[in-house]
Amino acid sequence: MGYTFNWTIVFTYLPQFAQGLLLGLGITFLSLAIGSLIGLGGAAISQAAGPGRPVVRGYVEVMRNVPILLWAYFAYYGLPQLGIGFLDNNWSFILALSLYAGAYLTEVFRAGLAAIPRRYGEAAMSIGLRRHQRIGLVTLPLMFRIVLPSLSNTFIGLFKDTSVAAALAVPEVTFVAQKVNQDTFRVIEAWSIAALIYLVVGYVLAIGLRRVERRLQVVR
């Protein structure tokens, strides 16, 4: 039962952990941005009650019930079979995570739109705003503030999901920890550093986002 800790070897990998963290955060930001565009489109289509509605419903349900790891494999190993071979492992994962996030964000934005009281739209109409003005000046700013807490949760969830990118050898934190594990056999040290990074960064993000939420809160 003997295990002697040796942190000095593991500490030489800290720059790689830091780079892995930056890559993970970059992937999270991009996926959230692309996912938000998908989510806005999906929510708009859902609200319009047109023929696109069941398609969006199907997309949301399929993405949410299938593991992200499978979508990552699909993007990386499957898409080249369709002639889409120009995505490397990083971009394959970003694509998969964006589509995955898009499904969750469609639901988030749909709920946000539904939560805007009718009177705001009516007031905007009665003061003579045009359709695009109503959307840009009234609906979207209100919706954004309503969904901000869910958006923060999605953001932190996505950050944790970037760990799955290790399966495609994307060099983010989990992959670095795997490498340290294999190179040095400092098993406990490698994994506790990785866990600590996710934990601390996740909580710092959460606290920061709560602060933004409080500042932007709608007075109701």
Added chain:
Amino acid sequence: MDVVIPWLPSMARGLQTTLWLATVVLVSSSLIGAIGGLAIVNGPRPVRWFLRGYVDIVRGIPILVLLFTVYFGSSAFGSGLDQGQAAIVALSIFAGAHMTEIVRGGIGSLPRATVEAAEVIGLTSVQRLRLVVAPLVLPRILPPWVNTAVEIVKATSLASLIGVIDLLYATNSAIGTAKHPIAFYLTAAAIYFVIGAGLSRAGALAERHYRYHEY
């Protein structure tokens, strides 16, 4: 899709492992959640602190990191856990934290007056739990419980990365020989979808059945 057919038996064996793993973890995490949820509300202060720490730490760490930590970490101490055991332990720790939080939230949402009334009419703590708290809390926590069950099924796919031969692992090894990744991944996705959507549907039906008490 014809390429997939000869591989369906091996994928079915993988599916069996997935379902077995998910069932074991669902049971163990529900137990952790029931005990942990009650203890985090009623337990002595050190127990509450410990559980709060457990829930908040585990929920902040990706499942995959938890899984690797348990699998590789246990091997640092003697013979360690095999892949299946490590997957069960890691996923139970993960899902148990979520379940604890769900049960805590469910109990916390009970009106104080209800619990006090049960005390006042002289029910013992076991009777209060059995006759008042459980019947009121269980229907309320059903929706998040079903969501967590779906998350557990999805999370079992990560066990393929430590070598558990589940549905995703079986799919990948079929692709290794038969190629045609798209057909195989779509088949596996369809299977995961049916399980997840089936659970959600069953949950929605059960919810409607038990929604007798609204206030």
